[in-house]
Amino acid sequence: MKIARVEAIPFAIPYTKPLKFASGEVRTAEHVLVRVHTEDGVVGVAEAPPRPFTYGETQAGIVAVIGEVFAPQIVGLTLVEREAVHARLGRTVGNPTAKAAIDMAIWDAFGKTVGLAVTDLLGGYTDRMRVSHMLGFDEPASMVAEAERIIQTYGIRTFKVKVGRRPVTLDTAVVRALREKFGDSIELYVDGNRGWTASEALQAMKQMADLDLLFAEELCPADDVLGRRWLVGQLNVPFIADESAVTQADVTREVLGGSATAISIKTARTGFTGSQRTHHLAEGLGLEIVLGNQVDGQLGTACAVAFGAAYQLTARRAGELSNFLDMRDDLLTEPLQISGGELHVRPGAGLGVEIDPDKLARYRKDT
Ligand code: MUC
Ligand code: MG
Incomplete structure (x- = not known):
């Protein structure tokens, strides 16, 4: 069970x-495939999706930090020493997706x-999740058409609408068009990725007050401490902290400070070990959790579900498990399938997935 080697392989697959x-x-999905090899020949896998505009990680940076900083600290530990791995990687404050992918590959192994x-080692509650689909910025008619295609093809009935444009009516018109078209047959929530000021966010939420939103997520910068607290205090839907609450300390600070009332857990950035800790914290605090997505590929999505x-x-709640649908291809031998609005956990040991060697050879960037 000893960790013998950690590989970090950059690959690129375009989005349609x-x-x-x-x-x-x-x-383009410019992600990093992480493979943890044990001395007994077992190989665990996971993927790291860098989001430079959010966490500052890049594909080249992830490959470098794993090869030069993280791998040397964990080679020689065993797969059951996950707390020691967590402590060693935790000495580095940043690089969340690099650390998370190593953690998840160890769990797979x-x-x-x-x-x-x-999934059974973690908790084994159920074997599937309802899926929530993200609608990126576009014209209202295109976003409604996209939602219709997703409903008809995959049976998905929960949508997270990306907002944060100016004027706010660009986005509120989309949410209204979706509600008018599909009525109460769909669930809707909005994610601003910090795009609005607190007062713009409140204006937008007032315009959408009759649209029965489930949640509002990260509408304005968390660093605007008073503005965000002022906003959250006036909303009558849970306010999800996403990129402002990556660590458990962030969650505690945001929630006790009155600037979040729900959280997004993304395995892509907290792995299984960190996500477990965040889950337990949220449970203790009585918070709702939405399982988020960092625009993961199929491997990352298999981890998330x-x-x-x-x-x-x-x-x-429905989990955000469908970003991979817009990728031109992927690395798994057997693609994930969403049907009836649900994604099943892969059966089998570990994550139950295999990497297709031909696909990896086609998309890897280091050869
Ligand atoms: C989200 O919830 O914000 C977009 C960028 C990213 O890092 O995650 C996604 C979705
Ligand atoms: Mg978000």
Whole structure:
């Protein structure tokens, strides 16, 4: 069970349709495949999706920090020493997705070693999640047409609408058009990726007061401490902290400071070990959790659903598990399938996924 080697392989797969939101856009999945090899020949896998505009990580930076900083600190530890791995990687404050991918690859390798699914090792609550789909910036008619296609093709009935443009009516018109078209047959919430000021956000939320939103997420900068607290105090829907609450300390600060009332857990940035800690904290604080997505590929999504299905609190709401649908291709031998609005956890030991060697050879950038 000893960790012998950690690989970090950069790969690039284009999106058929870029996802645009207030803090950036994603045109190509420039991710890093992480493989943790044990001395017994077991290989655990996970992917790190850098989001330079949010966390400052880049593909080249992830490859470098894993190769030069993280791998040397964990080679020689065993797969059950996950707390030691967490402590060693935790000496570095940044690099969340690099650390998370190593953590999840170790859990995959551990599950394969003991012959158990990661989701069962984590909590084993259910075997599937309802799926929520993100609608990126576009004209109202195109976003309604996209929602219709997603409903008809995949049965998904929960949508997160990206907002944060100016004037706010650009976005509120989209949410209104969706509600008018689909009535109460869909669930809707909005994510501003810090794009508005607190007062713009309040203006927009007032315009959408009759549209029965589930949540509002990260509408304005968390650093505007008083403005955000002022905003959250006036809303009658839970306010989700996403990029402002990556660590457990962030969650505590945001929630006790009155500037968040729900949280997004993204395995892409807190792995399984950190996400477990955040889940337990949220449970203790009585917060709603939305299982988020960092525009993950299929491997990242397999990790997310394995985590989300493991607990009652994360499985209660639809999880953001569909960004991979817009990728031209992926790395898994057997693609993930969303149907009836649900994604099932992969059966089998570990994460239950295999990397297709031909696809990896085609998309890797380091050869
Ligand atoms: C989200 O919830 O913000 C977009 C960028 C990113 O890092 O995550 C996504 C979705
Ligand atoms: Mg978000």
